Amino acid sequence: GQNIDQPTEMTATEGAIVQINCTYQTSGFNGLFWYQQHAGEAPTFLSYNVLDGLEEKGRFSSFLSRSKGYSYLLLKELQMKDSASYLCAVLGGSYIPTFGRGTSLIVHP
């Protein structure tokens, strides 16, 4: 089976840096996705990691360690519009994604 764990809620200050962690146990591994979902809207793709290391994309970066079953999403120079839910999803051996519960990020002034 699959188990994905991420914090339920985090708060941070505008302009700061925040790291959202995701740990997983899966049977087979074919990659890990991060999605952003604003309230009442569709989830949107942020990043994909399949090899160990850091992938940087503007203010957002995502890290993966396959041996530790661990990923994080790093958000720099936080803006108010970054307040959203961040979903970690793992691709198991069948290439079907399993999602975590999501981390609700609140950015305050």
Added chain:
Amino acid sequence: ETGVTQTPRHLVMGMTNKKSLKCEQHLGHNAMYWYKQSAKKPLELMFVYNFKEQTENNSVPSRFSPECPNSSHLFLHLHTLQPEDSALYLCASSQDGGGQPQHFGDGTRLSIL
């Protein structure tokens, strides 16, 4: 602007009603998905279609019946639902079923009276 369109955006129905949710994607993708999103729970995969063939049914009750007439359209037929079926139903598509990023619609908010 999303390339995946879902209708209706909101639906209220009684337990004995029959209704259908519609999803259309304009991205040229070959795989389509139905998910259920309930408060405080992970996205739950319901069905997967790849090249119009159903490849995954995640132990979904028979009161939910999917239909995929072509690679661009996906329906979810609803019949005799229960109050616990109230949730946000999300449709997604991807290039194929091989693990590419998914593109989601805005969902249908379903309320069962």
